[in-house]
Amino acid sequence: MESSSSSHHDRHEKTLTITQIEQLGVEEKVAEIFQILNGVSPHTRSLIMELQRDKHIEFLTRGLRLLGPSYHVLDANRPWLCYWILHSLALLGEPLDLEFENAAVDFLLRCEAEDGGYGGGPGQMAHLATTYAAVNSLITLGSMWALSSINRDKMYKFLSQMKDPSGAFRMHDAGEMDVRACYTAISVASILNILDYELVKDVGSYIVRCQTYEGGIAGEPGSEAHGGYTFCGLATMILINEVDRLDLPRLLDWVAFRQGVECGFQGRTNKLVDGCYSFWQGGVLALMQRLLPIADEQLKLTFVPRSCLSMKSSNNSRSADTGDSPGLYDDLCQSSTSHQQIEGKLPDVGLAFINKKPNWGPLFNSTALQQYILLCSQVLEGGFKDKPGKQRDHYHSCYVLSGLSVSQYSWSKDENAPPLPKAVLGPYSNLLEPIHPLYNVILDRYYKAHEFFSGRQAQD
Numbered sequence: 001m002e003s004s005s006s007s008h009h010d011r012h013e014k015t016l017t018i019t020q021i022e023q024l025g026v027e028e029k030v031a032e033i034f035q036i037l038n039g040v041s042p043h044t045r046s047l048i049m050e051l052q053r054d055k056h057i058e059f060l061t062r063g064l065r066l067l068g069p070s071y072h073v074l075d076a077n078r079p080w081l082c083y084w085i086l087h088s089l090a091l092l093g094e095p096l097d098l099e100f101e102n103a104a105v106d107f108l109l110r111c112e113a114e115d116g117g118y119g120g121g122p123g124q125m126a127h128l129a130t131t132y133a134a135v136n137s138l139i140t141l142g143s144m145w146a147l148s149s150i151n152r153d154k155m156y157k158f159l160s161q162m163k164d165p166s167g168a169f170r171m172h173d174a175g176e177m178d179v180r181a182c183y184t185a186i187s188v189a190s191i192l193n194i195l196d197y198e199l200v201k202d203v204g205s206y207i208v209r210c211q212t213y214e215g216g217i218a219g220e221p222g223s224e225a226h227g228g229y230t231f232c233g234l235a236t237m238i239l240i241n242e243v244d245r246l247d248l249p250r251l252l253d254w255v256a257f258r259q260g261v262e263c264g265f266q267g268r269t270n271k272l273v274d275g276c277y278s279f280w281q282g283g284v285l286a287l288m289q290r291l292l293p294i295a296d297e298q299l300k301l302t303f304v305p306r307s308c309l310s311m312k313s314s315n316n317s318r319s320a321d322t323g324d325s326p327g328l329y330d331d332l333c334q335s336s337t338s339h340q341q342i343e344g345k346l347p348d349v350g351l352a353f354i355n356k357k358p359n360w361g362p363l364f365n366s367t368a369l370q371q372y373i374l375l376c377s378q379v380l381e382g383g384f385k386d387k388p389g390k391q392r393d394h395y396h397s398c399y400v401l402s403g404l405s406v407s408q409y410s411w412s413k414d415e416n417a418p419p420l421p422k423a424v425l426g427p428y429s430n431l432l433e434p435i436h437p438l439y440n441v442i443l444d445r446y447y448k449a450h451e452f453f454s455g456r457q458a459q460d
Ligand SMILES: CC(C)=CCC/C(C)=C/CC/C(C)=C/COP(=O)(O)OP(=O)(O)O
Pocket: 129, 132, 180, 183, 184, 226, 227, 228, 229, 232, 266, 267, 268, 271, 272, 274, 280
């Protein structure tokens, strides 16, 4: 048994060595870090792999303070900074001072555009990315004031305006059309309970066109499969209850091979690993964990794409064909009956999905991913980075922590029961809060928002 002073010394020494590794070339760094790990006792290893919770909270809180009225860096991204910081703090289980909470709601209210949606700052044009960030921030804040500050009536109008006649969404008025826009629009509409068939119409067909020969999903038809867009595309297809239109075995094959020897994920074939893909790719695999029965069905059928099965139908959107051919995914949604669809009500997939417990363990090496996160992406002074040699930032802090949470809960059959100690790498105090993987908000904030918005019609 090591004395506490010697283990303290060990840890300090190893920390220094890890810091020196920063001077090496990128590819050697990860290998060097893991070599150190192999040479130390299990006790020291556990200490090295400790989540520097207080340091992270300090780094994030400082960021929140800087976001005040005099802030002018990344001026068109302020709701994003709010979300990255607030969500990171929530993942760490850190409550927010009332002063910050009020300032954040007040600020986001000022970012709301006159015709609905949220801009990058007060007075700026509404944009789907900052709308998603603002809505997720307000849900993360979770107070009655925060939730009721969202004008859902105007939001619905804004989302309708962003919808292109092809079915896909544009990021802003006359802006680019891509899978990210589809996800942010559908995620916001779903969590605010304003999703209807008008918004859903033909969006699935657009995303199906973005799945590439590799199996992952690209930002737009004809581009390269990428983890960020694969998360967006897959989550959207689940939320609109059309996920069986994707080739899921091929998608699973592609994403499973994106975890590298460094233990982290890469975003696309032949690129370097990066901490933020812990969520984009790790999140895809968390979603896939609940979709295996559908992937299995597709394999049994040697996969005939749904679009081919329903070729007889002039409109291959799900709203037109579900009535007579129930989708493979419909068992998730008890409310998905043709009767309710006639009344124009979409199944509550967000809730059904999280209530459906996976029967399998993780589809990736969740211990290895935690190792990459804690040793290669964590900055001991607070915050997370892409990879050794890079600087920490709030975007990476948010998505690395989200990926860490997904990994820690990847063995859990029931998110109400805490994970077993063996599922959490390092000391058990590393455990974060669980998230809802379709929206990337803390699970209990999702439930609160769901309760608040369920049964309400867009009114405000
Ligand atoms: C909800 C929302 C807005 C989601 C965004 C999803 C997301 C992260 C998309 C990735 C965009 C992209 C092509 C990055 C490639 O960057 P790169 O070429 O620098 O990185 P790489 O070498 O890792 O591919």
